[in-house]
Amino acid sequence: MTEQVRSRERVASHGEVFTSEREVNAMLDLVKQETERVDSRFLEPACGDGNFLAEILRRKLEAAKKRATPPRRKKPLPLEFERQSVIAVTSVYGIEILYDNVLACRERLYNIWNEEYEKICKKEVSDECRDAVRFILSRNIVCGDALHFNTVDENGSPKKEPIVFSEWTMISGTKMQRKDYSFEKLYNGEYEPTAEIQKKSKQPANDEQQLSLFGAEDDAPADEGTLTYSYITDYRRVQYDGK
Numbered sequence: 001m002t003e004q005v006r007s008r009e010r011v012a013s014h015g016e017v018f019t020s021e022r023e024v025n026a027m028l029d030l031v032k033q034e035t036e037r038v039d040s041r042f043l044e045p046a047c048g049d050g051n052f053l054a055e056i057l058r059r060k061l062e063a064a065k066k067r068a069t070p071p072r073r074k075k076p077l078p079l080e081f082e083r084q085s086v087i088a089v090t091s092v093y094g095i096e097i098l099y100d101n102v103l104a105c106r107e108r109l110y111n112i113w114n115e116e117y118e119k120i121c122k123k124e125v126s127d128e129c130r131d132a133v134r135f136i137l138s139r140n141i142v143c144g145d146a147l148h149f150n151t152v153d154e155n156g157s158p159k160k161e162p163i164v165f166s167e168w169t170m171i172s173g174t175k176m177q178r179k180d181y182s183f184e185k186l187y188n189g190e191y192e193p194t195a196e197i198q199k200k201s202k203q204p205a206n207d208e209q210q211l212s213l214f215g216a217e218d219d220a221p222a223d224e225g226t227l228t229y230s231y232i233t234d235y236r237r238v239q240y241d242g243k
């Protein structure tokens, strides 16, 4: 979006002042390498309509194109781009208290993804994959109060349900795993930071290793009880096979 303030009321009630594109890019350049990894996870706890997340997704989709392009080929392989671009979508997370911003953010991210998807996959696009991406975004961009860890309804009233994030991991081929965790527990640091795990295993992060809000894949959470839900399915079917 271009305007930084929508109304005085929204500034007063929710501190809604959007960041300009120039500032977004300058800030993201401070962590440029991470923004250009398809699978590094980003969470924006006051994401508005997605100024930061949109730019992060654009950068990740560029990285997805590179990863889907074999040596000595100029163009990405459509199905591999589809897979990589879905990984990119799974790795952006946001919390926003105002419902209209949540809807705008999800739509904006979907459109950025879909535009590249159509450009690269052309006739090979599938509505099933589009639905999967919409479903992932509906889970990753949460209408909630980041300060109190609870979801809120369309009118901004607190709901009883806590904020829960899904950890999506492409296991192999087209198989994807979803594991749900309570945001409050994640925030309170119940998982070992990824950097510590890498130090221990002496393995540098590589492109196939998803950096995590959640801890490394083979690292058992400190409190198993925080894992609330889990399933594995084809990435194009995440919307059918889970709740």
Ligand SMILES: C[S@@+](CC[C@H](N)C(=O)[O-])C[C@H]1O[C@@H](n2cnc3c(N)ncnc32)[C@H](O)[C@@H]1O
Residues within 6 Å of the ligand: 014, 015, 016, 017, 018, 019, 044, 045, 046, 047, 048, 049, 050, 051, 052, 095, 096, 097, 098, 101, 144, 145, 146, 147, 148
């Ligand atoms: C300063 S704006 C920043 C928006 C966006 N990150 C950007 O830079 O353009 C802060 C945003 O946080 C939202 N917000 C305010 N309190 C919040 C809370 N407790 N939990 C989640 N979002 C909140 C506001 O509605 C607003 O969209």
